[in-house]
Amino acid sequence: xxxxxxxxxxxxxxxxxxxxxxxxxxxxxxxxxxxxxxxxxxxxxxxxxxxxxxxxxxxxxxxxxxxxxxxxxxxxxxxxxxxxxxxxxxxxxxxxxxxxxxxxxxxxxxxxxxxxxxxxxxxxxxxxxxxxxxxxxxxxxxxxxxxxxxxxxxxxxxxxxxxxxxxxxxxxxxxxxxxxxxxxxxxxxxxxxxxxxxxxxxxxxxxxxxxxxxxxxxxxxxxxxxxxxxxxxxxxxxxxxxxxxxxxxxxx
Numbered sequence: 001x002x003x004x005x006x007x008x009x010x011x012x013x014x015x016x017x018x019x020x021x022x023x024x025x026x027x028x029x030x031x032x033x034x035x036x037x038x039x040x041x042x043x044x045x046x047x048x049x050x051x052x053x054x055x056x057x058x059x060x061x062x063x064x065x066x067x068x069x070x071x072x073x074x075x076x077x078x079x080x081x082x083x084x085x086x087x088x089x090x091x092x093x094x095x096x097x098x099x100x101x102x103x104x105x106x107x108x109x110x111x112x113x114x115x116x117x118x119x120x121x122x123x124x125x126x127x128x129x130x131x132x133x134x135x136x137x138x139x140x141x142x143x144x145x146x147x148x149x150x151x152x153x154x155x156x157x158x159x160x161x162x163x164x165x166x167x168x169x170x171x172x173x174x175x176x177x178x179x180x181x182x183x184x185x186x187x188x189x190x191x192x193x194x195x196x197x198x199x200x201x202x203x204x205x206x207x208x209x210x211x212x213x214x215x216x217x218x219x220x221x222x223x224x225x226x227x228x229x230x231x232x233x234x235x236x237x238x239x240x241x242x243x244x245x246x247x248x249x250x251x252x
Contacts, residue, residue, distance in 0.1 A: 001234055003232065006029075006031070007032075007073045008077075009032075009080045009081070009118070010034050010035065011057050013033075013050070014034060014041050015036075015044060017224070018034065019045075020219075021228075022034040022050050023050065024224035024228050025081075025224075030079065031051070031070075032050045033070040035053050035118075036084070037054065051069075057118055063118055076129040076138075077122070078126065078137070078139070080141070082141070083143050084114055085143065087107075107160075111158070112165060115142055115165055126181055131180055133234075137181055139181065140172070142165050142183070142186075143165070143186055144165040145187055146188070146248075147159045147249070149166075149242075153252045170238045182236065184237065184239050184240070184241065187243065187244070189211065189218055189244025190211065191218040192204075210247060213246065223243060
């Protein structure tokens, strides 16, 4: 699918995976609507072709408003990339007691329900666009994690949420096939994003050494490259793609 002269929505679009993807799509000629919270948008760089929209992905009204803005931009909404997410760590049982239920609920709400919310409302708008070749109308790319398959100690909530995103991929692709909308999921490994900015260089080096090849952390622009490839590859549908340097995470 051609990206030029289309609209795209990227959640978590102010930084990290979403920021890189927003910039990559804009460089391809899309009008990008980068959805994020106010705190993230305040720190986001100004990029030609990218409009930041303050949005909580768990709020149906806010997402519907953002989708309406993108769909009414004068070019058809064809692309959605879901990158918004959180990743707090906590064990089921620890010295502090049991896992906080509200924390578990929050992770599921943002990572899984938030993704579903955006998928549903954006798909409704994409389905109203004029079809292209093969009756195609658009594509949705979701973000899981290798934690969906190799969850580590302390990742019970995060792994459950990302496992849910993986599980949604095929049924979503099947549900939306009649509307000409493809759905795929990227499961990144260890990516050098702002979430790792607070750790020591020694710790980062240890993470990089655990990757079989190449022995380094992934870059956000590599995620963005894959997202763009999925959008442009018209026969890629219903698939979960690991982008992880062949890492399989150890228990800790």
